[in-house]
Amino acid sequence: MTYSEKSLNQFANDLASKAPVPGGGGAAALVAALGVALGSMVCNLTFGKKKYAEHEPKLREIVAEATRLQQALMSMIDEDAQHFLPLSRAYGMPQSNEAEKAEKARVLEQALKEACSVPMRIVAVCREAIDLHADIVDRGSRLVLSDVGCGIQLLKAALICGELNVMVNLGLIQDDVFVVQVRETVHRQVEAGKMMADRVYSRVESLLVQ
Amino acid sequence: MTYSEKSLNQFANDLASKAPVPGGGGAAALVAALGVALGSMVCNLTFGKKKYAEHEPKLREIVAEATRLQQALMSMIDEDAQHFLPLSRAYGMPQSNEAEKAEKARVLEQALKEACSVPMRIVAVCREAIDLHADIVDRGSRLVLSDVGCGIQLLKAALICGELNVMVNLGLIQDDVFVVQVRETVHRQVEAGKMMADRVYSRVESLLVQ
Numbered sequence: 001m002t003y004s005e006k007s008l009n010q011f012a013n014d015l016a017s018k019a020p021v022p023g024g025g026g027a028a029a030l031v032a033a034l035g036v037a038l039g040s041m042v043c044n045l046t047f048g049k050k051k052y053a054e055h056e057p058k059l060r061e062i063v064a065e066a067t068r069l070q071q072a073l074m075s076m077i078d079e080d081a082q083h084f085l086p087l088s089r090a091y092g093m094p095q096s097n098e099a100e101k102a103e104k105a106r107v108l109e110q111a112l113k114e115a116c117s118v119p120m121r122i123v124a125v126c127r128e129a130i131d132l133h134a135d136i137v138d139r140g141s142r143l144v145l146s147d148v149g150c151g152i153q154l155l156k157a158a159l160i161c162g163e164l165n166v167m168v169n170l171g172l173i174q175d176d177v178f179v180v181q182v183r184e185t186v187h188r189q190v191e192a193g194k195m196m197a198d199r200v201y202s203r204v205e206s207l208l209v210q
Numbered sequence: 211m212t213y214s215e216k217s218l219n220q221f222a223n224d225l226a227s228k229a230p231v232p233g234g235g236g237a238a239a240l241v242a243a244l245g246v247a248l249g250s251m252v253c254n255l256t257f258g259k260k261k262y263a264e265h266e267p268k269l270r271e272i273v274a275e276a277t278r279l280q281q282a283l284m285s286m287i288d289e290d291a292q293h294f295l296p297l298s299r300a301y302g303m304p305q306s307n308e309a310e311k312a313e314k315a316r317v318l319e320q321a322l323k324e325a326c327s328v329p330m331r332i333v334a335v336c337r338e339a340i341d342l343h344a345d346i347v348d349r350g351s352r353l354v355l356s357d358v359g360c361g362i363q364l365l366k367a368a369l370i371c372g373e374l375n376v377m378v379n380l381g382l383i384q385d386d387v388f389v390v391q392v393r394e395t396v397h398r399q400v401e402a403g404k405m406m407a408d409r410v411y412s413r414v415e416s417l418l419v420q
Contacts, residue, residue: 003218004222005218005219006217007215007216007217008214008240008287011218012214012244012284015250016248016254017250017254018254023354023357024356024357024359024360024361027244027248027360028360031241031244031367033222034225037225040227041226041228044228045230047228066226070226144233146234146374146375147234150234150238150375154237154241154367157241157366161359161363161364165356167418171419
């Protein structure tokens with residue numbers, strides 16, 4: 001059973017439990033999926049309305065892309081959890097002599113690098129989804145504008161959670177070249193994503209008081 | 211079937227669809243529940259560890275409260291959706307003469323006030339849950355500190371979404387006394403909640419680089 005087949009209650013209870021997964025990474029993927037879904041909802045509630053007819057082709061493109069991102073994020077809940085076992089195994093490896101120590105360090109380093117991959121993808125997808133919301137805010141039905149605002153807040157939070165999960169793993173990795181490269185890539189996406197998210201949210205607020 | 215019994219996939223697809231509920235309010239309640247659950251997880255992963263034994267009584271209290279809040283938030287997904295039908299009915303009422311217009315305005319005003327209640331509770335519960343995380347950050351296991359950081363980001367996002375949903379309804383309500391009172395209550399909670407969330411997140415970041 002994948003996480004996406006579990007009930008909301010079951011997932012929240014699993015999250016709250018002392019089981020190590022799902023954790024913050026899985027929660028971030030789910031929250032990002034909900035943020036993307038709110039963008040799709042706004043598009044779907046705009047279709048067929050005369051007032052917004054000119055925007056329909058662009059909004060159709062956005063929904064197609066958002067649907068793809070939503071599915072990818074749902075799968076990431078499971079993919080993130082799958083990285084826990086190799087990490088946990090690596091931590092449990094013996095280190096009673098130099099050879100064992102070296103082997104443990106090698107396996108752990110590899111597992112930590114792999115554990116960065118899902119939160120890195122969460123960051124990249126949130127960045128992309130925030131841009132989709134930027135394209136929705138002035139094209140979607142004004143009646144559901146607040147849902148764009150909610151979507152953007154969820155994506156911004158998931159973006160920051162993704163970043164935090166990358167950073168926690170990076171802090172334990174020895175390969176400095178890898179660390180610097182990943183940190184710079186993620187940092188650039190997060191800063192750009194946060195700035196765009198704030199801009200979209202301000203736009204929602206200014207349109208709502210009109 | 212309650213929303214909390216639906217699968218993650220089903221809920222995200224319902225959210226993305228053109229059905230008017232669930233929307234941003236329901237998503238905010240779910241995201242807040244996930245934020246609270248991450249706080250519980252950190253407590254549950256701290257219990258039984260010698261190093262943190264002195265904090266266990268306080269963390270047990272926090273988990274009890276967090277569990278109560280998580281359940282309340284899960285129910286709010288349904289409660290928020292239940293406010294949509296009366297609103298939709300009110301908008302559909304006839305207004306072909308003065309008597310009908312007055313009656314429609316009266317029913318709509320009532321429905322809008324009631325639609326404020328769930329997002330107001332989401333704001334209040336997020337405010338409380340953020341304070342719980344403030345109590346966890348220096349007491350929970352350092353190994354899962356990043357989950358406190360994720361929890362606080364989700365709660366901050368849900369807090370802002372709750373506020374936005376209150377404001378959208380307030381903008382349509384005629385009763386100025388009600389509007390001012392609700393706006394001030396929510397504004398105070400949101401400002402305090404955001405400030406505390408930022409403080410907790412900064413604390414997470416500073417502890418992680420130690």
